[in-house]
Amino acid sequence: MDVQTMELQQVRVTELKGKGVGLIAAQTFQPSDVVFAEQAFAAVPFSSIATRTCNSCFRRGWRLIPCHQCNLAWYCNRTCLREARTVHGSECKDLLRMQHVNDTVRLAAQVLKRVARDSVAITDGDLVTIDRLQTHSERLSQDLQAIMKTDLSAFLNFCPKAAENFDGNFIEHVLCVIHEYSLLLHDQSGTNPVGMGLFLLASLLNHSCAPNCYLVFNNGNYEANNTMYHTPARLEVRALFPIKENDELTIFICLFLVFWRRTKDFSQGAFFHRL
Structure with missing residues (x-):
């Protein structure tokens, strides 16, 4: 099953x-x-521990294999590297061009690229769509609104090609969804948070x-x-x-x-x- x-x-x-x-x-x-x-619909490791966290299974390790092109994504072994090829292949050049991007922006880029790749907001069989997840953008505090604007600007710089496929309102919606619904991912011990996913x-x-x-x-x-x-x-x-x-x-x-x-x-x- x-x-x-x-x-x-x-x-x-x-x-x-x-x-x-x-x-x-x-x-x-x-x-x-x-x-x-x-x-996960999309998931990223925390940038602060990215060199010690597999970008595919999110196990922690000390002898990980780096992506030979960007050296910014790391994997347990070549099997994990192959499993992540579709996702990382679409972000590798973006990471090379703009290495210092926050985790929320990187996750938003993965979400939108998957939506574009699947041509719809969901894949067949899913019970819920990203566009139907309820957000409360109108109730955000001024501090959170400022953070959202900063993230939106950073996203447009980080992923300009993906941004061309979506209007600003949908990108803002995705950022709000990540803020409200993203969950922590833990390493193999089950106690150490190593990333975030949707x-x-x-x-x-x-x-x-x-x-x-x-x-x-x-x-x-x-x-x-x-x-x-x-x-x-x-x-x-x-x-x-x-x-x-x-x-x-x-x-x-x-x-x-x-x-x-x-x-x-x-x-x-x-x-x-x-x-």
Whole structure:
């Protein structure tokens, strides 16, 4: 069963009263079951540790193989390098021309290049589109608006060809989506954040102080000699408690923040208020 098939069979997108669009279970799950798994629509390592992080599976290492053209993207082995060829091949020249670009801009460039490459905002089988993800640009603080303008200007300089395919409003929308929905990627230890990625289906998970799911980033496995045993890096949404069919799927963020700080961050970043 591939990732997309599992998504279609195990979860449903629905309109939730008072919450907007969300995800519900299409079957029952037991604790630790994988509710669904999803490969990143786009993902980048943090620039501060890029030389020690594989750009494909996001494992950390000390003997990584660099891209021989730009020396700015690094990989565990030649298998990971081949897996990332399509994505990195489209950004290699941009990185050479403008090496000092922030992670948000680089991720936005990958998102828009994939949209252009696929000719649509999604690939067949996806349950949600980038253009339908709700953003709250009209509620951004002045500081965040200034950051968005800076990122937009940097994007146009970093990726001028991709920018020609989209109007400014859509590019701004993508930047807002990244700000509101991007998730941290962790190395093989599961504890060290090494990058950020956009997962379209997981973006619909609502947050709860009593969630029934939790997120795990699985780095995949490309070490087997037989490629049939290779598995891609992916986000896994796992059941925390028993889940019944038609139960809403929820997650919990900001685990280590006190209540008042968590409430403030939710209202400013996720744009909802805890009742």
